Amino acid sequence: xxxxxxILAINPGSTSTKIAVYDNESEVxxxxxxxxxxxIGKFNKIYEQYSFRKEMVVNTLREQGxxxxxxxxVVGRGGNMKPVEGGTYAINETMVEDLKVGVMGQHASNLxxxxxxxxxxxxxxxxxxxxxxxxxxxxxxxRVSGIPDISRKSKDHPLNQKAVGxxxxxxxxxxxxxxxxxIAHLGGGISIGVHxxxxxxDVNNALDGDGPFxxxxxxxxxxxxxxxxxxxxxxxxxEVMRKIVGQGGLTAYLGTNDCSEIQxxxxxxxxxxxxxxxxxxxxxxxxxxxxxxxxxxxxxAILLTGGIAYDNEFVAWIEDRVRFIAPVMVxxxxxxxxxxxxxxxxxxxxxxxxxxYT
Numbered sequence: 001x002x003x004x005x006x007i008l009a010i011n012p013g014s015t016s017t018k019i020a021v022y023d024n025e026s027e028v029x030x031x032x033x034x035x036x037x038x039x040i041g042k043f044n045k046i047y048e049q050y051s052f053r054k055e056m057v058v059n060t061l062r063e064q065g066x067x068x069x070x071x072x073x074v075v076g077r078g079g080n081m082k083p084v085e086g087g088t089y090a091i092n093e094t095m096v097e098d099l100k101v102g103v104m105g106q107h108a109s110n111l112x113x114x115x116x117x118x119x120x121x122x123x124x125x126x127x128x129x130x131x132x133x134x135x136x137x138x139x140x141x142x143r144v145s146g147i148p149d150i151s152r153k154s155k156d157h158p159l160n161q162k163a164v165g166x167x168x169x170x171x172x173x174x175x176x177x178x179x180x181x182x183i184a185h186l187g188g189g190i191s192i193g194v195h196x197x198x199x200x201x202d203v204n205n206a207l208d209g210d211g212p213f214x215x216x217x218x219x220x221x222x223x224x225x226x227x228x229x230x231x232x233x234x235x236x237x238x239e240v241m242r243k244i245v246g247q248g249g250l251t252a253y254l255g256t257n258d259c260s261e262i263q264x265x266x267x268x269x270x271x272x273x274x275x276x277x278x279x280x281x282x283x284x285x286x287x288x289x290x291x292x293x294x295x296x297x298x299x300x301a302i303l304l305t306g307g308i309a310y311d312n313e314f315v316a317w318i319e320d321r322v323r324f325i326a327p328v329m330v331x332x333x334x335x336x337x338x339x340x341x342x343x344x345x346x347x348x349x350x351x352x353x354x355x356x357y358t
Contacts, residue, residue, distance in 0.1 A: 002024075004023050004024055005023070005024060005072045005073065005344075005345060005348050006021065006022070006023050006028070006070050006071050006072050007021070007022050007071070007072060007073045007074070007075060007341045007344050007345070008020075008021050008061070008071050008073075008074045008075070008116075008119070009021075009022065009074075009075050009076075009337050009340040009341050010057060010074065010075070010076045010077065010112050010115050010116050010119075011076075011077040011109075011112060011336055011337060011340070012053060012076075012077060012108040012109055012110075012111045012112050012115070013108055013109075014040070014107075014108050015034065015035050015036075015037065015040060016032050016033055016034045016035055017032075017033045017035065017053050017056060017057060017111075018030070018031070018032045018033070018337065019031055019033065019057055019060060019061070020337040020341075021061075021064075021066060021071075022337075022338070022341045024345060025338065025341065025342065025345070027338075028066075029064055029066075030337060031060055031064065033056050033057070033060055035053075035056075039052075045106070046102060046106045046107065046108060046110055046111065047100045047102075047110070047111070047114075049108070049111060050111055050114055050115065053111055053115060054115045054118060054119070057115060057119070058119070068119075068122075068123055069123065071123060071125060072125060072348070073120070073125055073126050073127065073128065073344050073348065074116040074117075074119050074120040074123075074125065074126075074127045074128075075116060075127070075128045075129065075130060075340045075341065075343065075344045076091070076111075076112030076113040076114070076115060076116030076117070076127070076128075076129055076340075077109045077112035077113075077129070077132070077133075077159070077336070077340065078109065078112065078113060078129035078130065078131065078132020078133060078134070078159075079099050079102070079107055079108075079109035079110030079111070079112055079113060079129075079132060079133060079134075080099070080102050080103065080104035080105040080106070080107055080109070080110055080133065080134060081095055081098040081099055081103060081104065081110075081113075081132060081134060081357065082098060082103055082104065082134065082357075083104070083134045083135070083136035083154065084132065084134060084135060084136065084355070084357065085135065085136070085137050085199075085355075086131050086135045086137060086158060086162055086198075086199070086200070087130075087131070087343075087352065087355040088128050088129075088130045088131075088343040088344060088346060088347045088352060088354060088355060089128060089129050089130075089132075089354070089355045089356070089357045090126060090127070090128055090354050090355075090356065090357075091113050091116060091117045091120070091127040091128060091129060091357075092356070092357055094357060094358065095113055095117075095129070095357040096113065096114055096117055099111075099113050099114050100114065104134050104155075105207075107133070109132075109133055112129065113127075113129045113132075116128070116129070128343070128344050128347070128354075130159060130339065130340050130342075130343030130344065131158045131159040131162050131163075131339070131343065132158070132159075133155060133156075133157075133158065133159075133207075134154070134155065135154060135158035135162075135200060136153075136154040137154070137199040137200045137201060138152070138154050138200075138201060138202060139201045139202070142201060142202040142294075152205065152210075153205050153208070154200065154203055154205070155205045155206065155207040155208065156185070156189075156191035156193060156200070156203045156204070156205070156206045156207075157185040157187070157189070157191050157193075157206065157306075158193070158200060159336050159339050159340070160185055160305060160306070160334050160335055160336055160339060161183045161185055161191070161193045161195070161200065161305070162176070162195075162200075162339070163335045163336070163338070163339035163342065164183055164303050164305045164331045164335065165179070165181050165183055165195050165198075165303065166342075167331065167335075168181065168301060168303050168329050168331070171329075172300070172301070175198075176195075176198045177197050177198030178197075179195075179197075179300040179301070180195065180196050180197065180295050180298050180299055180300050181193075181195040181299070181300060181301055181302070181303055182194060182195070182288050182291045182292060182295075182299055182301075182302045182303070182325070182326070183195055183302075183303040183305065184284060184287075184288060184302070184303070184304050184305070184306075184318075185206075185305055185306045186214075186284070186304060186305065186306035186307065186308035186309050186314075187214070187215075187306040187307050187308065187334065188214060188215050188216050188217075188257065189206040189207065189214050189216075189217055190204075190206060190211065190212050190213075190214040190217070190219070190280075190284060190306075191203055191204055191206035191211065192204055192211060192212070192284065192287040192288055192291055193291075194291040194294045194295060196295060201294070202291065202294050204219075204220075204287060207245065208244070208245070209221065209244040209245065209248070211283075211287050212280060212283035212284045212286070212287050213248060213249040213250075213279075213280055213283060214248075214249045214250070214280070215249055215250045215251065215257035215258075215259060215308075216245070216246055216247065216248060216249050216250070216251045216257045217244065217245050217246075217248045217249050218243060218244045218245075218248030218249060218252070219248070219249065219283060221244075229243075249280070250262065250276065250277070250280065253276045254272075254273055254276055259277075259307070259308055259311060259314075262276075262277050263277075263311065263313075277314070278317060281314055281317035281318050281321075282317075282321070284318055285317075285318050285321035285322050288302060288318070288321075288322045288325070289321075289322065289325070292322075292325045292326075297325070299325055299326040300326060301326050301327050301328070301329050302322055302323075302325060302326050302327070302328045302329070303328075303329050303330075303331060304318065304328065304329070304330045304331070305330075305331040305332070305333070305334070305335070306332075306333070306334060307332070307333060307334065309330055309331065309332040309333070310332040310333065315328075315330055
């Protein structure tokens with residue numbers, strides 16, 4: 001009988017901290033701990049939220065009747081540390097310091113590894129991060145932007161993309177490294193990754209405004225018009241950034257990032273809402289087509305995942321444009337908590353080597 005490992009997963013978001021406990025791949029419980037905007041607004045920096053969030057995590061575990069000493073490992077969502085290749089990394093002091101500073105940017109996910117490390121230290125058990133947001137497996141051609149001062153960066157959704165890639169590979173009778181996939185994560189941010197033999201060799205920078213527009217991000221914009229806006233005197237830098245990330249995309253056009261609300265409008269006959277929603281599917285399809293060219297057409301499957309993939313009509317709009325490239329497989333929702341746990345299980349079972357962050 002195989003050994004059962006009990007693993008705590010911690011995934012901090014901007015207004016909540018999601019935690020889950022698994023016995024191997026079986027969920028024991030999951031809980032989304034909300035944080036009010038008023039509470040979060042009291043902290044000037046992301047790291048200052050650490051003690052508050054850690055206490056909430058520990059208290060919630062105790063409320064659930066969880067014996068902390070029953071845990072075998074803790075895993076946190078990997079944040080903005082230095083770029084790394086995909087895999088499962090043991091948390092060390094260098095990583096914790098980089099997450100505190102936010103060497104690649106400030107985001108709540110930076111707290112995942114820090115909280116995981118501190119809880120694990122108290123229990124004398126190992127702690128990890130898996131496929132952090134800064135996974136960078138680009139080939140050199142993908143880094144060239146057109147201006148030497150600017151390099152294209154890999155900032156997307158590697159945790160969910162790679163988890164879905166492994167799931168599809170298993171269903172197709174092989175391993176993730178045996179296939180070439182185009183994987184579209186369709187959520188608040190939208191990223192389309194080019195997966196070649198188990199590596200994300202190219203992807204749009206979904207965080208900073210590259211690729212298709214999304215429910216709350218602008219995606220790539222006409223550069224000249226954006227420059228004009230920046231120097232018009234009408235907006236501060238912060239206001240322009242909010243138009244790109246947070247108040248762009250569907251939010252800018254339709255006043256909401258709620259796709260279910262937009263679906264209701266379309267069913268009620270709102271033709272403008274349909275135009276904008278279809279335009280998002282159109283841009284996603286274009287990005288998938290671009291990814292196919294990177295792989296020279298050698299694509300085993302196109303995988304659609306994320307919350308928007310629950311919308312069958314939206315998926316059909318994309319599939320209608322891209323199915324000539326390869327079969328389309330759909331995995332609605334996000335699989336991040338299980339993906340974190342599975343990354344730890346692979347190293348605890350000796351299926352993968354633990355990677356060292358330097």
